[in-house]
Amino acid sequence: MTSDSKDSNESSNQSSSEVYRELVDIKELFKSIFRQKIVCISVFGVVTLYSFFSAITRKPTWEGEFQVVLVDSSGTELAGPTRFGGLGGGVLSGKRTIFTEMKILESPMVLLPVFNFYKDQKSLLSVNKEQDLSGIKYRKWIKKIRIKKEDDTSVLTVTYRDVEKGLVLPVIKKLAGTYQAYSGRDKKRGFAKTLKYLDEQIDIYKAKSEASLSASQIFGMENDLSPLMPNEAPGDRDIREYKFQGRTDSSFAELNPEYQRLKAAWDVKRIEKQLKILDASKDINETSLYFIGQARGLTEFGNFSSRLSKLDVMLASYSSRFKPNDIAIRNVQRERNILITEFITSMRQYLEAKLFDAKSRLASAERPKGVLIKHRALTREANRDVTILASLESDRQRLLLDQAKESAPWELISIPTMKDWQVGPSKRSTVYTGVIAGFVAGCASALAADRLKGILYSLNEINSLISPKLLAKLSANATRDWDEDINLLAKYYEGSNKNVDSISVIPVGNISKKQIELFSKKFSVSLKNTKLIVSEDFTNAVNSKKQLLLIGNGFVTRSEIKALNQKLSLVQNPITEWVAIESDV
Structure with missing residues (x-):
């Protein structure tokens, strides 16, 4: 036989034994x-009669209902969400799920006014106007309200049940108005809270912003600085427009000392280079004079150019008619050289004056170390404050x-x-x-009563409570069938225990004397060489070589089994077997 087949047989036997135990239980x-x-x-009778009487x-019970949708026409948001950008954004943009709203609608915060209205109406409808309504508890009343979400929708169906027919319609109307007032109140509170925050x-x-702009302006005036730098950060244009309405970018840049300093430094370098070229050149032709004369502010260049052109025309005319050494040609050339010399001298004087001016502007545009950095920091702070404002x-x-645009988000879709x-x-x-409850209660009561009596009716339970091994089961209703089991029991003791000269039988519980005598008689006959002693006294029983417990189901209690286990723990030679007298009880 293979291991798989053995495993399958063992599992089959195990499942069969489990089924058997369940059936026995x-x-x-x-x-x-x-x-x-x-x-x-x-x-069973009491519970059933009570159900008949109660019916x-x-x-x-009467019921009223209405339906409400928790979303507005613009979307699926609940409890008054409002979205807008900037610093204020998000104050009203939090979402609450529909299940959260359902829990809120069941809370005393919302329903307590309805509960008070219910008590007032009940007092008005009561025959006894002085009836004490203090016994009406909110926790009990709230169970009359049911809120159910319709599948795949944002619609809630709200129902109210009461045995007072005249209370149902007023309470359900009050409930609908309270829910709508709650939704509007929640939205108004959100708007008011956000508006207060924004105003603050x-x-x-x-x-x-006023303080930072003032600080930037005062610092700029004290240090001869414009309010802004030319290399503005994003948003600086807002401040420029805020302080300098109507100015163009170029006019604004010319006010900036950093711009003036850079322009003056560039002018100094350019003029110095021009002077260096002018001083290094001994022979300057007309083309060089033309480009040098393009310096801004040299108004004499136009007169010089026209006079030089006239002399060149005269020189060309004389050269065609006279010899090169003619006095007329020499006079024109001398006049031409004098004109060029005068122009170069004038040009040098002009460039030196421009250089002096550029150096003056460069010196006036310089600031102490850290002034520009502090001015930029003040300007940036002013920009940030104005932007946030x-x-x-x-x-x-x-x-x-x-x-102004919001409407109540909770729309009643049924009155x-x-x-x-x-x-x-x-x-x-x-x-x-009532019948079902009576049957269950009756069975449970019967089981509880049977358990409270403490009598053990199950051999399996007895076997689980004691340590000795069960050797045989003798039916109390079929004593004639005992012979075979007792003979086998006698052979078991005489065959496996050859030195046993006596066996003590110890009855446990309230077994009838007739059954004890019958068992003793048949067991004595089956034992040939062994003496049988029947005694309930453990002191006498322990003197025998072997002891055998005799226990019957329905005749022993849990307390007796507990006492038996205590005695067994004190015996030096442990008692290892017992025989059951099985009664059909």
């Missing part, structure tokens, strides 16, 4: 109920616009109404429920 359960059938029937006397921040940044003011305008028919309780279902 169920059988014992039914036996226990049957033993206490009077208790079971009594409890007859219980007031009918606007006041703060108004003061900060503008953002807050913009957010406030958006919030007011959103508040509060009360059904024309009673919704409960059903007399038939009440009776059916």
